[in-house]
Amino acid sequence: MSPMPYRFLDHTGDFAIELEAADAPEAYGLATRALLHLLTDAPETVRETTTRDIALEGVDPTDLLITLGNELLFLFEVEGFLAARLDVEHCDDDTLEGTLHGAPYDPAHHPIARPAKAVTHHDARFEAREGGVHARFVVDL
Structure with a gap:
């Protein structure tokens, strides 16, 4: 098994997730996987049987990362959807x-x-x- 391309850091009652990626699309994809891994210690149990298209906006890439994380949590809490992977079709500084x-x-x-x-x-x-x-982003638990 290859090492995770992200790491979890204890952060005063919360968790911080830090990652290194080749580019922005890969970073957003890793953030998606890392958030799943934070929610469940068994991310391999989530089979990719369903898809959801997303179109998000932020004021900058950091805000977009936070918006993505909150969208993933919303989809889980409201729709019962666990996202395992993100295929980025387009991204720039604010979309x-x-x-x-x-x-x-x-x-x-x-x-x-x-x-x-x-x-x-x-x-x-x-x-x-x-x-x-x-x-890097912090998840309030």
Whole structure:
């Protein structure tokens, strides 16, 4: 099994997720996977049987990252949809369009390890660096 391309950090009662990616589309995809992994310790149990198209807006890439995280939590809480993967079709500094692949939530198959309330702006960042993107966001549990 290859190492996770993201890591979880304890953050005063919350969790911070930090990731390194080659570019913005990969960063948004990794954020999607990391949030699933935070919610359930068994992300491999989420089969990609359903899709959802998304079109999100933010004021900058950091805000867009937070908007994505909160959209994923909304889809889980309201529609019972667990997103396992994001295929980005278009993104720039303030828009993100793509397709989420995942499955309907089934408590018998998808153990929820850490219920999450929201992705917050606190300590969030999305930085272009030489060789890629560094991103960090905090999830309020």
